[in-house]
Amino acid sequence: MPIKYKKITVDDAEIFRKFLLTVSSETDFLLSTTAENDVGIEKIRNQIDFVNKHHSYNLIIAELEGLIVGYIYAFPVQGFKKMHSCQIVVAVLKSHWRMGISKSLLQSIIFWHREAGYKRLELSVASTNAAAIGLYNLFGFEVEGIKKKSFLFNSDYVDEILMAKIVN
Ligand SMILES: CC(C)(COP(=O)(O)OP(=O)(O)OC[C@H]1O[C@@H](n2cnc3c(N)ncnc32)[C@H](O)[C@@H]1OP(=O)(O)O)[C@@H](O)C(=O)NCCC(=O)NCCS
Secondary structure (H helix, E strand, O other), X not given: XXXXXXXXXXXXXXXXXXXXXXXXXXXXXXXXOHHHHOOOHHHHHHHHHHHHHOOOOEEEEEEEOOEEEEEEEEEEOOOHHHOOEEEEEEEEOHHHOOOOHHHHHHHXXXXXXXXXXXXEEEEEEEOOOHHHHHHHHHOOOEEEEEEEEEEEEOOEEEEEEEEEEEOO
């Protein structure tokens, strides 16, 4: 069965909740912990509803056999003077790494950004996250700066790399 890429709907709330809990338990590289993602289904529904009512937000899921195996979330940087900048978070279930899923997800946001009026895509990544850095390099994101010892993973402080891609 092929992987289906689609914009999330409120009907996906339950499988999205499960996905968030699993994916955040599998990696240190996501900002939200499993505990922070352990929220009620109503809150998830409301978040999806909010995203789908605002054209500058987008949440695309990769769905396989009724389960979510990956997602990409794009949302504006806050503040009127920064609203042309889009922040991105992407994650895929460990069982489905290296199958090209995040490549397809990022590609879908690159197609969509114009419709949303963005001029800049940005993100931050841990300096030890070779997979994500490889992905962003592939799409032409450039390093803009480094926040030293910005993350605390267990007992290790890790640098945060700020990356961006200017789009037109
Ligand atoms: C980073 C992540 C999203 C990559 O997802 P993925 O679906 O496995 O990536 P893809 O298969 O689409 O690979 C796309 C490109 O990323 C790079 N890449 C992916 N995994 C890599 C690895 N282990 N080492 C080096 N480069 C890697 C490669 O450039 C790859 O292109 P290629 O296959 O043509 O060489 C995934 O590892 C993940 O979810 N990690 C945990 C969450 C996370 O770190 N999110 C990013 C937070 S900033």
